Amino acid sequence: RYFTRKKAQEYEITGWCRNTSDQKVEGEAQGTEDILTKFLKDVDHGPRHARVVQLDTEDREVVEGEEHFEVRR
Numbered sequence: 001r002y003f004t005r006k007k008a009q010e011y012e013i014t015g016w017c018r019n020t021s022d023q024k025v026e027g028e029a030q031g032t033e034d035i036l037t038k039f040l041k042d043v044d045h046g047p048r049h050a051r052v053v054q055l056d057t058e059d060r061e062v063v064e065g066e067e068h069f070e071v072r073r
Contacts, residue, residue: 001017001018001019001025001071002071003043003046003047003050004017004025004027004043004069004071005017005069005070005071007039007042007043008029008039008069009068009069011031011035011038011039012031012035013029013030013031013035013036013039013069014029014030014031014063014066014067014068014069015027015028015029015030015063015066015069015070016028016069016070016071016072017069017071017072018071018072018073019073028060028063029069030062030063030066040055040057043055
């Protein structure tokens with residue numbers, strides 16, 4: 001999650017991520033299409049100590065007023 005937040009901050013993406021009860025990570029990210037493509041590529045690769053098995057994406061409605069990217073619990 002913290003790797004994802006760091007990358008989101010680097011790309012100036014807003015949204016959130018959190019762990020799920022089944023040991024996955026889920027989240028929502030907002031930004032321009034080209035920036036999101038770069039961000040998702042980094043997230044799909046993951047940090048050195050992690051193993052990303054699958055990255056799923058879906059289009060969502062824009063959340064107005066979102067100003068930063070946060071790790072939720």
